[in-house]
Amino acid sequence: MGQPGQKYHSHQQDNDTPDHDYCISVSNFSQSYGHLQAVNGISFNVEYGQVFGFLGPNGAGKTTTIKVLTTLLHPSSGNIRVFGQDIVKHSKEIRKKIGVVLQEPSFEANLTVERALDLYGMLWGLPKKDRQERIEELVDRFDMRQFMHMKNDELSIGQRRRVQVAREFMHDMDLIFLDEPTVGLDPSARRAILDYIKKYVQGGLTVFFTTHIMEEAEYLCDQIAIINRGEIIAIDTPAGLKKRYGGVESVEIKFADGGTGMGMSTGANLQDVLAAIRDVLADGSSAEMPDTNTVRISSAGAQEELVKIIGLLAKAKVQVESISINPPTLEDVFIAAIEKSKP
Numbered sequence: 001m002g003q004p005g006q007k008y009h010s011h012q013q014d015n016d017t018p019d020h021d022y023c024i025s026v027s028n029f030s031q032s033y034g035h036l037q038a039v040n041g042i043s044f045n046v047e048y049g050q051v052f053g054f055l056g057p058n059g060a061g062k063t064t065t066i067k068v069l070t071t072l073l074h075p076s077s078g079n080i081r082v083f084g085q086d087i088v089k090h091s092k093e094i095r096k097k098i099g100v101v102l103q104e105p106s107f108e109a110n111l112t113v114e115r116a117l118d119l120y121g122m123l124w125g126l127p128k129k130d131r132q133e134r135i136e137e138l139v140d141r142f143d144m145r146q147f148m149h150m151k152n153d154e155l156s157i158g159q160r161r162r163v164q165v166a167r168e169f170m171h172d173m174d175l176i177f178l179d180e181p182t183v184g185l186d187p188s189a190r191r192a193i194l195d196y197i198k199k200y201v202q203g204g205l206t207v208f209f210t211t212h213i214m215e216e217a218e219y220l221c222d223q224i225a226i227i228n229r230g231e232i233i234a235i236d237t238p239a240g241l242k243k244r245y246g247g248v249e250s251v252e253i254k255f256a257d258g259g260t261g262m263g264m265s266t267g268a269n270l271q272d273v274l275a276a277i278r279d280v281l282a283d284g285s286s287a288e289m290p291d292t293n294t295v296r297i298s299s300a301g302a303q304e305e306l307v308k309i310i311g312l313l314a315k316a317k318v319q320v321e322s323i324s325i326n327p328p329t330l331e332d333v334f335i336a337a338i339e340k341s342k343p
């Protein structure tokens with residue numbers, strides 16, 4: 001405590017006092033390793049029953065935060081409560097009610113899946129009957145039946161990770177921490193892991209989940225905090241983040257090919273249409289032609305622009321094949337948020 005590198009974040013957040021109503025409440029938390037400031041005065045709350053996503057690039061401070069929240073690492077400074085209890089003073093009680101799946105693979109190479117699950121249940125002090133019931137349930141829930149009698153080192157990486165996540169559910173908990181559970185998995189194995197976690201969320205479990213993949217955060221999370229270089233640069237719902245940082249939508253209008261429709265939508269004709277569209281667009285909106293049959297409009301008010309453009313297209317008598325409005329992706333949001341946070 002009282003390390004030299006410790007300092008407070010320049011912009012104060014209005015939730016400085018930890019709240020007992022939250023499952024996790026973090027206020028001005030900093031962590032340093034010697035001179036390196038890994039986490040720099042972050043504050044956030046996680047509600048009970050929510051999936052909270054901690055999204056950030058490598059080295060952002062995600063694992064460090066998980067280690068502190070799970071009492072594996074003593075915080076350098078800050079005020080942190082889990083289930084309303086101070087994590088330093090009540091680490092023992094808190095540990096009983098949480099689960100954690102860390103990044104490092106942890107499994108016994110020559111144990112069968114079933115035996116590994118059983119041993120883990122023993123570690124948590126579960127009686128034999130409970131262990132058997134629990135194993136049966138998990139084997140079903142995580143689709144492990146076909147490899148439950150195989151040894152861990154005979155499994156694929158995706159199957160091993162599935163066992164690693166499933167194993168944590170051998171004991172009851174109110175809160176689980178998952179540190180990049182999908183790293184190194186192919187897209188289908190990744191999706192499977194997320195779906196297994198989703199099933200448990202429906203049962204009211206609170207989940208703290210880290211990832212550097214936007215789609216995953218979007219798929220799984222109620223709230224997302226974007227962390228970069230030890231600082232939280234945005235916290236919101238996936239939809240809120242998109243609105244805030246990815247306000248620009250694009251409208252794509254595809255025109256019938258030049259050869260069809262009595263030659264009305266020829267390339268030359270479309271150049272005129274593009275010019276006409278540019279004339280009616282509001283300031284800040286723009287139009288371009290990514291290919292000879294497409295006009296793309298980027299605008300913060302895509303719907304309003306579209307109304308104007310449709311009138312114009314009707315007059316120009318061009319054949320429209322399709323119109324689509326594309327919302328910003330979380331990837332756009334992530335890049336925009338990090339871009340904006342640069343000094």
Ligand SMILES: Nc1ncnc2c1ncn2[C@@H]1O[C@H](COP(=O)(O)OP(=O)(O)O)[C@@H](O)[C@H]1O
Pocket residue numbers: 033036038056057058059060061062063064065
């Ligand atoms: N045990 C450690 N000793 C020294 N530096 C560390 C240690 N663990 C992490 N770091 C550093 O702290 C920063 C944050 O790391 P980490 O929390 O692992 O980030 P993430 O999980 O987001 O990739 C990085 O710069 C990393 O190199």
Ligand SMILES: [Mg+2]
Pocket residue numbers: 062063064103179180
């Ligand atoms: Mg990490």
